[in-house]
Every structure is written in structure tokens, then in C-alpha cells.
Amino acid sequence: MARWGFIGGGKMAEALLRGGLAAGILKPQEVLISTPGKDRQEYLRKTYGVAAFFDNPRLVRECETVVLAVKPQVLSGVLEEIREAARKHRPLFISVVAGFPLERLKAGLGGVERLVRVMPNTPALVLSGVSALCKAPETPEEDLSRAEALFSALGEVVRVPEALFDAVTGLSGSGPAYVFAFIEALVDGGVREGLSREVAERLAVGTVLGAARLMKETGKDPYALKAMVTSPGGTTIAGLKALADRGFHGAVMEAVAAATRRARELSGG
Ligand SMILES: NC(=O)c1ccc[n+]([C@@H]2O[C@H](COP(=O)([O-])OP(=O)(O)OC[C@H]3O[C@@H](n4cnc5c(N)ncnc54)[C@H](OP(=O)(O)O)[C@@H]3O)[C@@H](O)[C@H]2O)c1
Known part of the structure; x- marks a missing residue:
């Protein structure tokens, strides 16, 4: 049986579970979750019919693929705890932990070779995410494909070299917040013109x-689509001019750059 395990049973693990089960990539009887909260274990068991307990080394011993879905600040402790089982059993590890590079994962797991790193984003929680994936150099290609199959249940998947993961964080990781800020501004603009909120x-x-x-x-590219809705001397070009005058394009580019720099600082690069 090709068992999938999740270390950490929070929001991201649940999204993967929901998407993976719906897409038929996961089967309830082949999924194990290790997470500390008893209520959470009970909820996951009842809702999805999977096995849930709290024993990280046991999960590694019993699964062929292990998804690491804990918060960054607890990952080092978890790696230490599962190192022995990882060295003996050698499953594929897929980490979604933000800011934790493959080299550090590999060292933390005592040199295992089957490692994939994924950077999903928040819309994954409603199966509309976009995930960037990369693998360690010595990881077989089919391991990356296996990870891609699971994450495609959460939306789009894109292969990106690990050296560009901070840029991915700056764009698609932080991007939903820029879009929320844009939506908020659109709403305020509409309210200012008399629309109800x-x-x-x-x-x-x-x-x-x-x-x-x-x-x-x-x-189509954004330029062609913009041209489609911008008639000469019309309303849209007047709106676009106001955005250009206030530096909209440059401001968004700077947002990506600032978040990328911050991601680099946080991951110690
Ligand atoms: N949510 C997103 O949109 C998103 C996007 C990109 C990347 N990520 C990454 O995904 C990872 C998980 O994020 P999340 O949003 O799913 O967080 P979360 O909802 O807080 O889930 C983390 C889970 O790990 C459990 N846990 C804590 N200590 C543990 C241990 N020692 N062993 C096993 N499980 C343990 C927690 O249980 P308790 O709650 O009982 O402590 C919780 O269920 C993070 O590293 C984050 O960087 C998340």
C-alpha cells in the first residue's frame, strides 16, 4: 500500500487531504496524520476517514511519502525526532514549510536524498492555489512528479529552481495580500462614488x-487584454492614466521586491 503521511494536521494538511481525496490521489485508508491535538485527531478521523494519532516517528516508519506541514518554528524539533526513522525507512519527504531550504531539511534528516520543497499559497485552502515545487539534486524525477500530482489537487503547479523560491514567496506567497489590498481600494473607490459597500x-x-x-x-497577455477594454478617449484609459500618474505599476513591482528581500532575510540567505 502506497501510504501518505502528514506531520501536522492543520490548515494546509487539511486542504491537501480534501483536495487529494476529491481528486482520487489519496484514499482514506492509505492516509495517516500525526498531530498533537486530540480534538483535531478526532475531527480528521470523523470527517475524512483517515488514521490520526500523535507519533511522528511511527508515521515515518509506516508511510512511503511524508508531507511536513508544521509551522517553521517547530520543524527543527520534528526533524530531530524523526531522523532515525527517516534514515532507516527513507520515504519521500515533501515540505511545505515556508523559509526552510532543502539543504537544511537534508541536514536535519541526517542526509536523506528524497526531498521535495513546495511553496503553496493561501488560496490553496479553497483549492485555487498556485504551488511552486523544486527537488533536491539527487531526488529522482518520479518523486517530483508524485508531489506535483498531489499539489495539482490544490490548483496550479509550477516547477521553479530553489534559488528563486524567495521570489516565489514575494509574488505568489504574499501576492494574495496585494490583491486583497487592491480589492479593498476598488471597494472604497466605489463607495466614494455612491455604491453601497x-x-x-x-x-x-x-x-x-x-x-x-x-x-x-x-x-492572452495583460497588454492585449487591456487594449481590448480601452477605447480611444474613453473611460478606461482615463482610469489607467490615474493609476500610471500615481506609480501603480512601480509600486506593485516594489512590493514583490520588498517581500522577496524579506523572505531572503528570514530564510537566512
Ligand atoms: N496556510 C497557508 O496558506 C500556507 C501557505 C504556504 C505555506 N504554508 C506552510 O504550511 C505549514 C503549515 O501551515 P498551516 O497554515 O497548516 O499551520 P497550522 O494550521 O498551524 O498547522 C500546523 C499543525 O501542526 C501541528 N503541530 C504542532 N506541533 C507539532 C508536532 N511537534 N508534530 C506534529 N504536528 C505538530 C499543529 O497542531 P496544534 O495546532 O495542536 O499545535 C497544527 O495542527 C507552515 O510551515 C507554513 O509555512 C502554509
């Missing part, structure tokens, strides 16, 4: 969702 929110969310979908489904 409720109507302005529906219009703003629908616009952002629809524009992103239009781009994805037509495969």
Missing part, C-alpha cells in the same frame, strides 16, 4: 475573479 464588494470581487479567468482562459 455590499454592492461595491460584489462588483470588485467579481471583477478580479473574472479578469483573472479571462486571462487564463484566453491565454
